[in-house]
Amino acid sequence: MNEWLEKTLKELNLVDTMDQPIGFTRLGYSVEELESIKAFKKVANELDLMVHSDQAGNTFARWEGATDFPVVMTGSHLDTVESGGGYDGVAGVLCALGAIKRLKEKGFQPKHPIEVVCFASEESARFGVSTIGSKSVAGILDKSVENVQDRHGVTIKEAIESTGLNWSNIEEAERPKNEIKSFVELHIEQGTQIEDHRAHFGIVRGVACPIRLKVKATGMAGHTGTTPMGKRKDALVALAPLITYVSQEAERLSAISSKPLVATVSTMEVKPNGMNVIPGYIELGIDIRSVDDSLKRQMADKIIQKCTILETKFNVTINIETLVDNPSILLDEKLTASVKAAGEQLGYISYEMDSGAGHDVMNMAAKWPSALIFIPCEEGISHHPKEHSTISDLQTGVDILTAVLQQEAGE
Amino acid sequence: MNEWLEKTLKELNLVDTMDQPIGFTRLGYSVEELESIKAFKKVANELDLMVHSDQAGNTFARWEGATDFPVVMTGSHLDTVESGGGYDGVAGVLCALGAIKRLKEKGFQPKHPIEVVCFASEESARFGVSTIGSKSVAGILDKSVENVQDRHGVTIKEAIESTGLNWSNIEEAERPKNEIKSFVELHIEQGTQIEDHRAHFGIVRGVACPIRLKVKATGMAGHTGTTPMGKRKDALVALAPLITYVSQEAERLSAISSKPLVATVSTMEVKPNGMNVIPGYIELGIDIRSVDDSLKRQMADKIIQKCTILETKFNVTINIETLVDNPSILLDEKLTASVKAAGEQLGYISYEMDSGAGHDVMNMAAKWPSALIFIPCEEGISHHPKEHSTISDLQTGVDILTAVLQQEAGE
Numbered sequence: 001m002n003e004w005l006e007k008t009l010k011e012l013n014l015v016d017t018m019d020q021p022i023g024f025t026r027l028g029y030s031v032e033e034l035e036s037i038k039a040f041k042k043v044a045n046e047l048d049l050m051v052h053s054d055q056a057g058n059t060f061a062r063w064e065g066a067t068d069f070p071v072v073m074t075g076s077h078l079d080t081v082e083s084g085g086g087y088d089g090v091a092g093v094l095c096a097l098g099a100i101k102r103l104k105e106k107g108f109q110p111k112h113p114i115e116v117v118c119f120a121s122e123e124s125a126r127f128g129v130s131t132i133g134s135k136s137v138a139g140i141l142d143k144s145v146e147n148v149q150d151r152h153g154v155t156i157k158e159a160i161e162s163t164g165l166n167w168s169n170i171e172e173a174e175r176p177k178n179e180i181k182s183f184v185e186l187h188i189e190q191g192t193q194i195e196d197h198r199a200h201f202g203i204v205r206g207v208a209c210p211i212r213l214k215v216k217a218t219g220m221a222g223h224t225g226t227t228p229m230g231k232r233k234d235a236l237v238a239l240a241p242l243i244t245y246v247s248q249e250a251e252r253l254s255a256i257s258s259k260p261l262v263a264t265v266s267t268m269e270v271k272p273n274g275m276n277v278i279p280g281y282i283e284l285g286i287d288i289r290s291v292d293d294s295l296k297r298q299m300a301d302k303i304i305q306k307c308t309i310l311e312t313k314f315n316v317t318i319n320i321e322t323l324v325d326n327p328s329i330l331l332d333e334k335l336t337a338s339v340k341a342a343g344e345q346l347g348y349i350s351y352e353m354d355s356g357a358g359h360d361v362m363n364m365a366a367k368w369p370s371a372l373i374f375i376p377c378e379e380g381i382s383h384h385p386k387e388h389s390t391i392s393d394l395q396t397g398v399d400i401l402t403a404v405l406q407q408e409a410g411e
Numbered sequence: 412m413n414e415w416l417e418k419t420l421k422e423l424n425l426v427d428t429m430d431q432p433i434g435f436t437r438l439g440y441s442v443e444e445l446e447s448i449k450a451f452k453k454v455a456n457e458l459d460l461m462v463h464s465d466q467a468g469n470t471f472a473r474w475e476g477a478t479d480f481p482v483v484m485t486g487s488h489l490d491t492v493e494s495g496g497g498y499d500g501v502a503g504v505l506c507a508l509g510a511i512k513r514l515k516e517k518g519f520q521p522k523h524p525i526e527v528v529c530f531a532s533e534e535s536a537r538f539g540v541s542t543i544g545s546k547s548v549a550g551i552l553d554k555s556v557e558n559v560q561d562r563h564g565v566t567i568k569e570a571i572e573s574t575g576l577n578w579s580n581i582e583e584a585e586r587p588k589n590e591i592k593s594f595v596e597l598h599i600e601q602g603t604q605i606e607d608h609r610a611h612f613g614i615v616r617g618v619a620c621p622i623r624l625k626v627k628a629t630g631m632a633g634h635t636g637t638t639p640m641g642k643r644k645d646a647l648v649a650l651a652p653l654i655t656y657v658s659q660e661a662e663r664l665s666a667i668s669s670k671p672l673v674a675t676v677s678t679m680e681v682k683p684n685g686m687n688v689i690p691g692y693i694e695l696g697i698d699i700r701s702v703d704d705s706l707k708r709q710m711a712d713k714i715i716q717k718c719t720i721l722e723t724k725f726n727v728t729i730n731i732e733t734l735v736d737n738p739s740i741l742l743d744e745k746l747t748a749s750v751k752a753a754g755e756q757l758g759y760i761s762y763e764m765d766s767g768a769g770h771d772v773m774n775m776a777a778k779w780p781s782a783l784i785f786i787p788c789e790e791g792i793s794h795h796p797k798e799h800s801t802i803s804d805l806q807t808g809v810d811i812l813t814a815v816l817q818q819e820a821g822e
Contacts, residue, residue, distance in 0.1 A: 190637035225767035226601035229662040240654035251640040264635040356636035
């Protein structure tokens, strides 16, 4: 199995070695994502699975059961951020395929059909809109995003249609409630809690969905050499303290609360961004996460208050737009408990935790009993070329998924 | 004259009205700069001046004198920053042409030839390299800049050659010392000192050349939702205090020093700049100016010290590159005194000051007696669509330049 995992990991990542200093770039609905899906189809065919795609670009490899439905579903995604790692998403697809291989080798006969899914465009890296594929399957995609553009001006609609699909048919990707029994996703942790607690896998209770703010400050551009310090309306100087504040206040709030909170100024645009011009306009993107929605709201409100103070102090105009404000998602208690028990029966130590990152499972959980398994990734490094899970961690994932699928599909 | 100034101002700016909400964009060696030079040639021809260009793209409109040389030269530039104003550069060319018109109308016969110059590519907006035209005339252009690129990847060499010139001949633009008697530039102040001191024009003693630093911080990218606050190496959080420090320290140093100092974090690049990724890499551009070179050095040293503290505190790696470090330029005392006297004899109140911005005159001053006249621009707003000097200010400029040229070319 180890050899098969190593080989298939590289196949899904379209590389000969996982040592890629510039990382992996497979944006949603890009040629690179399609290539990776093609590699997935090849592996699925080798395992005698039937592959089909839907109108959102999701791909399913199906093992027929004694009954036609409901389906036991597992999987994740194959797209990445820019210069990301080779495990985020891929690990879940790979371990699902590995579990199928194991079950086939054991001669298991599923009662329920099993489907391994590759959800399309999970990352928000390209359009700022995440989990387009799984939202479509759950029937919760907001079609008003069709004209949201990537940084080259390509809209979501255009990107999807460039892969041969028809945007106006995307609703057809929705699956009826009675067609699916349960969904289990496996993903890399993208943090160090499993490692810190000397566990082997994480079992996730809730997914922290973000509040995302766009803070825009308008001051006054001017010549850097001729505008005295006291006469400036420098938008960058006005917002610099906000960067420090977001970091310090998130750390403070997190320390005094029962649930963790993280907040990040992650994007920034400076205009006109010329060496001899005072910055007249700044845009900051802020990402706030906690499974405790009220703590998240508290942090956002503090940022808004801080902006009011900075606006007056630095004589600039600050506007704040809320891009995203989704409540956090709790996963299915019964399924989660049974996944946890399955892992522990295999001798693995579990750690119960929350997920700071959004995953496809949060959309599936809106409609079907769903669970999320984390496997460790070294030093918590993710969305980075150095992202790495060991073959032993992937093996743990295969072991647990094998047990879970056997139980779910055999019942 | 007022009507002619208004009409010619618009002609040189290639517009029908100076009210341009998105400003003026004529980058160095662009099609737009060439169009403006074409408009200059038309006006020069109407004034019966002979126009010629050199191998650096500078354009000269010449009024022959009784002797062949040395030439009395005046003028400025026609290129702008992106979305800049219509007076920076243009005012100096316009007032020079206006002075010629006035002298011709008076029947003045110059002993020395007079040349009105439009120096090519004065602004650093396109390449980060300023005053390419006047450096070439003074013979101090560093030819190693040939491969410096604009943000579209076009090199200086390619840009110059796209206008029909040959980079390998650019040295031919140098003028021998004995060919030029003196150079007087008129420019908008780009500040409010003239206005603050209730004067009509500024007479400049020295030009503050910048120290420019590029500060690069490398931390570690990571997922914004899964990396606890205490485990981050956020490059943006590490450099945010530097933005505040540069502004506060410049204000403090300036207040306790005999010469003013300004310092600005003017450019910024954040990588990967994705909503769900912690900034792993930041680049800041810092522009420091004062005619007091030691004060400028002191500010740069303080920035370097501050970076050492931030590097340790935030566990990131900081590298600092010095892009530019030029000593400040003192203008010709005798010529400056005579320009000042000429203005005062016309009843205008002068204010002696330093220039925080670099101008073509600083290169000319390296070789020939040179002076710089400032006219006011409203509220000191410059490099901005709202940049504005009144027709009355331009008239003041014409009056003073007329007197100066009459004196310099008549002697």
